[in-house]
Amino acid sequence: MTNLVSTWSKTTQILPENYIFPVDQRPGSVKIPLVQNIPLIDLSSSQSQTVEEILHACQEFGFFQVINHGVSKDLIDDTMEVVKEFFNMPEEEKEIYYSIDPIKSCKLYTSGYNYANEDIHFWRDNLRHPCHPLDEWVHLWPEKPTNYRDVVGKYSLEVRKLSLRVLELIREGLGLEPEYFAEELTGGQLLSINHYPPCPDPSLTLGLPKHADPNLITVLLQGSVSGLQIISNGKLRSAEHRAVTNLREARTSIVSFISPCLDTIIEPAKSMIDTGVPRFQPFKFKDFLKFYEEKKGDTESMMKVYKIKP
Numbered sequence: 001m002t003n004l005v006s007t008w009s010k011t012t013q014i015l016p017e018n019y020i021f022p023v024d025q026r027p028g029s030v031k032i033p034l035v036q037n038i039p040l041i042d043l044s045s046s047q048s049q050t051v052e053e054i055l056h057a058c059q060e061f062g063f064f065q066v067i068n069h070g071v072s073k074d075l076i077d078d079t080m081e082v083v084k085e086f087f088n089m090p091e092e093e094k095e096i097y098y099s100i101d102p103i104k105s106c107k108l109y110t111s112g113y114n115y116a117n118e119d120i121h122f123w124r125d126n127l128r129h130p131c132h133p134l135d136e137w138v139h140l141w142p143e144k145p146t147n148y149r150d151v152v153g154k155y156s157l158e159v160r161k162l163s164l165r166v167l168e169l170i171r172e173g174l175g176l177e178p179e180y181f182a183e184e185l186t187g188g189q190l191l192s193i194n195h196y197p198p199c200p201d202p203s204l205t206l207g208l209p210k211h212a213d214p215n216l217i218t219v220l221l222q223g224s225v226s227g228l229q230i231i232s233n234g235k236l237r238s239a240e241h242r243a244v245t246n247l248r249e250a251r252t253s254i255v256s257f258i259s260p261c262l263d264t265i266i267e268p269a270k271s272m273i274d275t276g277v278p279r280f281q282p283f284k285f286k287d288f289l290k291f292y293e294e295k296k297g298d299t300e301s302m303m304k305v306y307k308i309k310p
């Protein structure tokens with residue numbers, strides 16, 4: 001038996017106590033600034049225009065939507081369909097992939113990484129697996145639905161291409177040297193599929209609490225991108241975001257995280273240190289991830305440690 005919310009929530013009309021967030025964190029209680037103009041970037045525009053628009057979006061929001069991005073609608077639709085099919089499979093089929101082992105690379109679990117120690121759980125199930133290089137990982141992915149590996153494999157390649165293309169535009173905008181994001185800084189890719197089932201009381205709980213992603217760049221289907229941190233010596237933002245649930249419909253999101261290799265040293269690019277003084281300490285990416293988990297992704301307390309005091 002698993003504790004997947006998509007399974008047990010089918011037979012309850014009541015939100016359990018341990019899914020109720022403190023009042024100040026509930027969906028209606030936090031005043032989310034309404035960003036009227038989330039930038040919409042047309043990747044088929046001229047290179048100089050997209051560079052300028054993307055850089056501005058990263059400085060202002062750390063978040064933007066892209067259109068004409070080159071990932072075909074058919075592939076996007078097929079991918080969304082197959083991951084929904086996965087979550088709709090009977091419990092016995094999904095159980096095979098269920099794991100709470102923190103070091104297991106392909107796994108299905110519920111809420112956060114550390115369910116047993118959580119005071120409050122999040123209203124989501126998550127399937128995640130590494131996907132780069134594809135042939136190193138694909139054999140660990142779900143075998144069912146039978147086209148999962150094929151479709152999701154194609155999607156992960158396309159979404160990686162898109163991420164690298166966007167990073168290249170950011171690189172140019174920042175004036176970083178060619179190949180800056182090649183190799184180590186983009187050596188990892190994780191696909192994370194969130195499934196938020198219909199929730200009996202969305203006003204009291206969250207699918208994912210406020211966080212900023214701890215990786216280099218995130219592509220969220222359908223087309224929202226965020227996440228460049230520190231590497232820009234504080235010049236770009238990483239958008240804090242969260243996911244809410246809803247009463248009637250299940251929501252599924254497909255998130256691709258491009259990350260540095262675990263042993264990579266992350267530090268401000270030399271050419272970004274215009275004052276002569278770096279604003280952030282260097283760190284190993286894997287130590288950062290460990291710390292992120294310990295601090296539950298709390299940006300402020302993480303910044304206290306990594307930011308160099310003026």
Ligand SMILES: O=C(O)CCC(=O)C(=O)O
Nearest residue numbers: 192194208213243253255
């Ligand atoms: O489901 C979403 O829209 C957000 C997911 C997310 O923020 C994450 O997986 O890091």
Ligand SMILES: [Fe+2]
Nearest residue numbers: 211212213241
């Ligand atoms: Fe996120």
